[in-house]
Amino acid sequence: MSIDFYRHDLGTEAAQAVADVISTPFLTTGKVARGVEEQLRGYFDVPHALLVNSWTNGAAATLLALGVEPGDEIVVPAMTFIASANVGEVLGAVTVMTDVDPDTLLMTPEAVAAAITPRTKVVIPVHLYGQMVDVAAMRQAIDTHPDGGPHIRILEDAAHCFEGTRNGERPGRHGDAAIFSFYATKNVTCGEGGAVITRDAGLAAKLTETRLHGMSAIAVDRFAGGKYNHWDMERLGTKANLPDLLAALLPPQIETVDSKLPLRRAIADRYREAFADGPLRLPAVDPLCVSAEHLITIGVPADNRDRAIAALNETGVPVTVNYRALPDIAYYRRRYPQAADQCPHAVAWGRQTISLPLYTGLSASDQTFIIEAVKKLLYPLG
Numbered sequence: 001m002s003i004d005f006y007r008h009d010l011g012t013e014a015a016q017a018v019a020d021v022i023s024t025p026f027l028t029t030g031k032v033a034r035g036v037e038e039q040l041r042g043y044f045d046v047p048h049a050l051l052v053n054s055w056t057n058g059a060a061a062t063l064l065a066l067g068v069e070p071g072d073e074i075v076v077p078a079m080t081f082i083a084s085a086n087v088g089e090v091l092g093a094v095t096v097m098t099d100v101d102p103d104t105l106l107m108t109p110e111a112v113a114a115a116i117t118p119r120t121k122v123v124i125p126v127h128l129y130g131q132m133v134d135v136a137a138m139r140q141a142i143d144t145h146p147d148g149g150p151h152i153r154i155l156e157d158a159a160h161c162f163e164g165t166r167n168g169e170r171p172g173r174h175g176d177a178a179i180f181s182f183y184a185t186k187n188v189t190c191g192e193g194g195a196v197i198t199r200d201a202g203l204a205a206k207l208t209e210t211r212l213h214g215m216s217a218i219a220v221d222r223f224a225g226g227k228y229n230h231w232d233m234e235r236l237g238t239k240a241n242l243p244d245l246l247a248a249l250l251p252p253q254i255e256t257v258d259s260k261l262p263l264r265r266a267i268a269d270r271y272r273e274a275f276a277d278g279p280l281r282l283p284a285v286d287p288l289c290v291s292a293e294h295l296i297t298i299g300v301p302a303d304n305r306d307r308a309i310a311a312l313n314e315t316g317v318p319v320t321v322n323y324r325a326l327p328d329i330a331y332y333r334r335r336y337p338q339a340a341d342q343c344p345h346a347v348a349w350g351r352q353t354i355s356l357p358l359y360t361g362l363s364a365s366d367q368t369f370i371i372e373a374v375k376k377l378l379y380p381l382g
């Protein structure tokens with residue numbers, strides 16, 4: 001028995017799309033990427049969508065566009081992937097970690113309000129595992145805080161939530177921007193990639209520059225009209241544009257992502273139902289959310305977590321951990337030694353959690369094997 005932890009479902013259609021790009025003289029950001037951006041604007045019903053070559057570089061370009069400077073504070077939940085915080089650290093910002101709700105494991109408006117200071121510049125709520133944070137309530141909590149207001153920008157980390165909704169609304173509705181990842185294991189993928197969506201025209205205009213070195217014209221435009229056109233650089237940027245070679249993989253996936261969600265949900269629901277009466281801890285499902293079901297996670301007592309992982313691996317069940325909390329990561333522990341005490345729920349979950357295989361190609365028999373293995377090996381560990 002050999003089960004994959006994850007398998008993409010790209011096939012011959014994707015291979016043909018890449019071949020089509022290779023058959024043209026133009027490989028980097030051009031017509032194909034523009035077409036995908038148009039598709040994203042339609043899907044999310046937003047006026048601006050910019051493809052980027054990763055969540056991380058898209059977030060860096062966005063923070064540069066917002067003028068984040070060394071010493072500015074960026075508020076992030078302690079339960080997230082390191083990238084959510086690293087991007088601010090790289091720019092010299094100060095990471096302010098907040099604890100998460102002990103049931104949903106999501107960042108809360110209350111925790112964000114408690115973290116605001118006169119130096120707060122950006123808040124990065126994370127739609128963890130596919131379930132959306134209440135960004136509307138977060139916006140209100142920020143705007144009614146004595147040191148708050150619209151100058152504090154909300155960037156939604158939507159790496160786990162392309163197709164999910166909250167109150168019927170998609171990501172990017174209440175934040176200043178929402179940033180997606182098309183990394184190899186994400187629900188929509190082109191290997192490495194991402195997108196930033198925003199309703200803020202000023203931010204979008206700056207982002208167009210900061211995602212490409214700060215240049216005022218992308219390559220196709222520099223040669224528009226069959227002649228060379230000068231460009232300039234007003235603001236410092238990074239290299240975050242997505243090439244057509246990779247963008248070509250996205251259109252069919254964006255078209256079908258909603259129709260695949262019931263399949264992801266059926267697999268996730270089957271796990272949740274199988275474990276509902278057992279001793280494992282499961283993240284609470286918020287009835288206001290339609291989760292993108294990016295990851296399925298279970299919790300075992302922290303003392304037994306590594307034994308549980310070893311036992312599952314030995315029997316042929318591949319697992320991973322999403323995530324050890326930021327205060328338990330060496331760099332953050334060293335730099336912010338007080339964070340662990342301030343974020344007990346995130347730290348506790350990070351020491352308990354295990355992720356199980358969840359992808360549309362997971363067969364029913366493989367899932368049965370996984371569920372039986374979890375019950376047999378992990379239930380005795382409590």
Ligand SMILES: *Cc1c(COP(=O)(O)O)cnc(C)c1O
Pocket residue numbers: 053054055056057080081083084126157159160180181182183193194
């Ligand atoms: C994957 C992920 C990222 C980083 O995405 P990249 O595209 O690899 O930069 C950021 N935040 C979360 C929550 C993620 O899971």
